[in-house]
Amino acid sequence: SSNANDNCKTVAESGCLFVRNLPYECTDDQLKTHFEKIGPVSAIDLPRTKNNSTKGFAYVTYLFPEHAIKATNELTFKPFHGRLIHIIPSSKNEEEDDGDNDNFKKKKLKKQKQSLQDEKCWNTLFLNQNAVSEYLAHRMKVSKSDVLDPNSENSAIQLALGETQLLQEIKEFLTNEGVNLDSFTSSKRSKRIIICKNIPFGTQERELNELFSNHGSIGRLVLPPTGTIALIEFLDPSDAMKAYKKLSYSKFKHLPLYLEWAPEETFSAEFKPSDKKVYTTLDEDLDNMEHATLFVKNLNFDTTEAQLKAFFEKSGSVTNVSIAKKPSPKSGSGFLSRGYGFVEFASKESAKDAMKKLNGKLLHDYAVELKLSEKQISKVPETVEKTRNLKEGSAKLLVKNVPFETTKKDLRKLFSAFGDVKHIRLPKKLAGTGDHRGFAFVEYSSLAEARKAFEATGDSTHIYGRRLVVEWAKEDATVAEMREKTAEIFVPTAIEKKEKSTDCDSALIPLL
Numbered sequence: 001s002s003n004a005n006d007n008c009k010t011v012a013e014s015g016c017l018f019v020r021n022l023p024y025e026c027t028d029d030q031l032k033t034h035f036e037k038i039g040p041v042s043a044i045d046l047p048r049t050k051n052n053s054t055k056g057f058a059y060v061t062y063l064f065p066e067h068a069i070k071a072t073n074e075l076t077f078k079p080f081h082g083r084l085i086h087i088i089p090s091s092k093n094e095e096e097d098d099g100d101n102d103n104f105k106k107k108k109l110k111k112q113k114q115s116l117q118d119e120k121c122w123n124t125l126f127l128n129q130n131a132v133s134e135y136l137a138h139r140m141k142v143s144k145s146d147v148l149d150p151n152s153e154n155s156a157i158q159l160a161l162g163e164t165q166l167l168q169e170i171k172e173f174l175t176n177e178g179v180n181l182d183s184f185t186s187s188k189r190s191k192r193i194i195i196c197k198n199i200p201f202g203t204q205e206r207e208l209n210e211l212f213s214n215h216g217s218i219g220r221l222v223l224p225p226t227g228t229i230a231l232i233e234f235l236d237p238s239d240a241m242k243a244y245k246k247l248s249y250s251k252f253k254h255l256p257l258y259l260e261w262a263p264e265e266t267f268s269a270e271f272k273p274s275d276k277k278v279y280t281t282l283d284e285d286l287d288n289m290e291h292a293t294l295f296v297k298n299l300n301f302d303t304t305e306a307q308l309k310a311f312f313e314k315s316g317s318v319t320n321v322s323i324a325k326k327p328s329p330k331s332g333s334g335f336l337s338r339g340y341g342f343v344e345f346a347s348k349e350s351a352k353d354a355m356k357k358l359n360g361k362l363l364h365d366y367a368v369e370l371k372l373s374e375k376q377i378s379k380v381p382e383t384v385e386k387t388r389n390l391k392e393g394s395a396k397l398l399v400k401n402v403p404f405e406t407t408k409k410d411l412r413k414l415f416s417a418f419g420d421v422k423h424i425r426l427p428k429k430l431a432g433t434g435d436h437r438g439f440a441f442v443e444y445s446s447l448a449e450a451r452k453a454f455e456a457t458g459d460s461t462h463i464y465g466r467r468l469v470v471e472w473a474k475e476d477a478t479v480a481e482m483r484e485k486t487a488e489i490f491v492p493t494a495i496e497k498k499e500k501s502t503d504c505d506s507a508l509i510p511l512l
Contacts, residue, residue: 010089011072015042015065018090020057022046023081028191028237034080035060039067048238059090125170125184125460126197126258127163131228134201136162138298139339157413160463164456166226169338171459172324173224179231183263191237192219193262194244196230200253203227211252215243219271225297225340225369231262233271292351293373297340299323300364305341311363312343316350342373395422395450396443398473402426403464404435414463415442418456419449441473 011017022031028044035041045059062068068089076087136158137144147162149155171181196208205223212218212232216239222231234240248259299308309321323341345351351372359370399411408424415421425441444450458470 011068012065014090015062015068016090017060017062017068017071018057018088019060020086020088021083022054022056022058022085023083024054024056026054026081028241030081031058031060035062035071035075038062038071038074039064045241046238048236052236052238125167125229127166127228127460128198128255129159129163129462130255131199131201131226132159132163132166135166135226135228138201154413156463157410160414160461160468161417164461166228167460168326168456169226170224170229172338174222174231177222178268179222180265180268183265186263186265188264189261190264190266191261192235192240193231193233193266194240195260195262196232197228197258197260198255199228199230199257200255201226201228203230203253208232211247212243215239215246220267225371231266233267235271291373292345292348294343294345294351294354295340295371295373296343296368297371298366298369299337299339299341300366301337301339303337303364303366307364308341308343311368312345312354312358315345315354315357317346318343318350319346320344394443394473395445395447396441396473397450397454398439398471399442400439400469400471401466402436402438402440402468403466404438405464406436408440410463411440411442414461415444415453415457418444418453420445 019031026046028046031046032041032044035044040063041060042063043059043061045061047055047057049055060068060071062071072087072089075085077084079085133144133147136147139162147155147158152158175181194212196212199208203223204227205221208223208230209218209221212221212234215234217235218232219235220231220233224230232243234243244259244261247257249256251257294312296308303323305321305323308323309318312318312321321341321343324338325335326338343354345354355370355372358368360367362368397415402411408426411424411426412421415424421442422445423441423443425443426436427439429435429437442450442453444453454470454472457468461468461470
């Protein structure tokens, strides 16, 4: 009939099904498992009441629309947890075309919303370049215009180094908060934990909690001191889905939020109700504080632990002081301050006094920022153990996705920050064209320096808008091998089909 043909056409276009007569106690996982007997499911929307029970219907979207047609034929009026479910085509995912009535911004937002589940658009540790420049200006005590000086030859390199440093601080903070960074390479995604990116520099936990808690109960919210990226864990998957759909690309302050699903096993330990943080006023926090320990950030890098202790002894007896450190790039035995630390007082009264009187006060020309620490301290680790598999060979790195505007001089300035660069090779295209091929080899004087550069730049360092892909280089790597390896990362289907060779130039796509 004509209705049947229209229904098939609807499903073939959207891949979305409306499923009703569901049991009220069913879960997202049970529903997904049932429908994945037919094919991969890209999204499950199981609406719930205020009492957290289901409404008896759901929307199921398949990755491939042909599987939706097959599910309609094979699963409708079949038992599911004691009920015969009814499946009909859904137009939920269809966007009405308003023609010229929609302005450019609305059309762009619609297009972005359609790619919410597309993992190819995700970059887990993305940092907004505007936030990086604000971070640098804040650290160097200069204006943002000085950091982004168009007349400076080093602006792009300075931003790349600032991004690398900021990312290192974020990774260390997340590790200390119980986040398993190794899980970020997993393709399996959580249904309750959201990664929130493109956050304005300096955003506070209370602001994000207020924004996301409007859509459901939050278990954990982890936000580094710089406030540029956050992890939000919901107690219920349906609440997480509501927040994900509602807040993706929505304006927060002056920037659109970029959301993606966090990997499974993001946190090293399961959430316990006792871990839930209650956001209160400062006076309430001080009255309820469990430990006499303060978290101190925005420290001058030259400030020593003895000087920090003397500064806080104005408020009472200090029993322990610890500044986070990292290995010095110039010395194998020395350490440099990371700009934050902890101060433990002998009494809670002294800690309260310091919180009220010393927060924002200058120490060596830096206005210290204080927060209550949830844990007592013994000693902040001077180094963070890296568990990534490093397939080290020589002291040579392969740098891919290099922008064509980049010169050897730019690369040398960037990578010299991590050690003595012995040699840089930037392979050219055909003789006489002058353009390079989009990748480079950076060789250090020692393996330790190469390892330091690899760990610092290997996750999310951008230059001229492109994210650098840093790997260990083989001594005998050829140009052909480099082309194939680059294509495997950016255009995997080209290698599998082998229909035609993939040139490095076509593989260089911008990453967020």
